[in-house]
Amino acid sequence: MKLKKYSTEDVLFSAFIAIFMIVFLILTLYPILNTLAISFNDGTDALKGGIYLLPRKFTLKNYDTVLHKDNLITGAGITVARTIIGTLLALVTNAILAFIVSRKNFIFRRQLSLFWVITMYVNGGLIPTFVLFKNLNLTGTFWVYVIPGMVSAFNMLVIRTYMNGIPDSLEESAQLDGAGYTTIFVKIISPLCKPVYATVALFVAVGQWNSWFDAMLYNRMKGELTTLQYELMKLLSSVTNQGQSVEAMKNATGTVTPTSVRAAATMVTILPIICIYPFLQRYFVTGLTLGGVKE
Template sequence: MNKKKRKKISGADLAFRIFNTIFMIAFVVITLYPVLNTLAISLNDGTDALRGGIYLWPRVFTWKNYTTVLQKDNLITGAFITVARTIIGTFLALVSNAILAFIVSRKDFIFAKQVSLFWVITMYVNGGLIPTFLLYKSLGLTNSFAVYVIPGMISAFNMLVIRTYMKGIPDSLEESAQLDGAGYTTIFLKIISPLCKPVYATVALFVAVGQWNSWFDAMLYNRMSDDLTTLQYELMKLLSSVTNQSSSAESMKNSNGSVTPTSVRAAATIITMLPIICIYPFLQKYFVTGLTLGGVKE
């Protein structure tokens, strides 16, 4: 029987592997510690947490911080609106940016450079908060759900990311489809889009995280309508109310324990980030591929 020859590892390669392993372990610990520490504080009694010394495990376990957050008025409505704006806003933004990127990435589009330059300028220059508010008000977007999804349909950054990826697709695929009589709509839907799944997933994750975490637009445009509130805006108001009630934890005690602004903030942080953490593992493969392959040129 022929024995497989083992490849000899030089001292430099062995040292690099050891250093790389230690570095990656340290990096993982540094990355996960803030999340685990926040989780431990959110599950710990508020008054006891003020003593410090909580690292990865709660010292006095309690669900009071979470019940305080979940009992907030309009929280269910806010969660529903946030989920709706995340799904609808992500879909509309992905479709609009993909169509625009496809148009700009075509070589026979004579205004490709001018349009791309126009969108790049919008990344650095905007009209300001007050003119934007007056514009949205004149368009009837204030006090409506549309203000959550329509202004974010087009993003210069997302469009450029998709356009760069599309330019990396061989032109021969489009040319062969045109020889078979396919139009631009067919090429976009049946050839380009299936190949752009990685970058689509990347942009979708960008938009979804932004929609999920957004609260300033709810405060600015829909603060007078409780039916259009968002989860993040309600959590922000909860943190403000808890902080303003008292700086002393004694005034917030009850039979189930006590809460403090720090413990409530930790619980709100976990509730906010939990959905994104659950979604990200399913998109990680496409996310990494979409960011790396978009810059590859043959």
């Protein structure tokens, strides 16, 4: 078996690519690893600086402070529920709308597509939106987190673009066999759209997980409907305000400072997304590029 010979140019190019990717990986991971190290480090010791990838004085006090925040468990449950329910409903709704406007024999598909594009640039404003949700009896309820996000012009257009790249011959063959639009959507189109569905699902899930402003705006007085991000935001705000006198905080807690608590809260926030993302990451390129390929 003859080994393939590589030219000097090939070796140098491969070495350059390898070095570049290693440097890029370090630049990408370092902020996360540094934040993780600070979150496990003693707060007063972290003020000295010099912490890079490993904690210098290990402690769990920062996480203990974050996890013992009032309503944090309740907020985590609401956040998980809104993420799961909101993602599923948004995916189903946007997929159905995308399927409708992607059908070439639907006479209003161009008008509806234009209408949704306009909504991406123009909205009614914060106060009219609040009044609308109040009149719809959504404020003070869990569904204010889910229903307004069920339809997204951007997500619908992404799915529609992907569906437009599916050969029409598949639909025509199914129609010749007597299949209706529901059967075509469920058994033919949807299985082929798994990559774009996964992409949009991750978009929606990240948005739902990170959202806190709607909890403050619509359910501020409803402690049982608070969210994880809103509780962490309040924690960071209170810690930052107290942090104006760091010495007082050190005397009161012994090890906690605004910087260390902020790092722990950041890790609590991003950990679930970091765990989920590797399983869906491979769909991104497929989901966002194959839609532009025409037959």
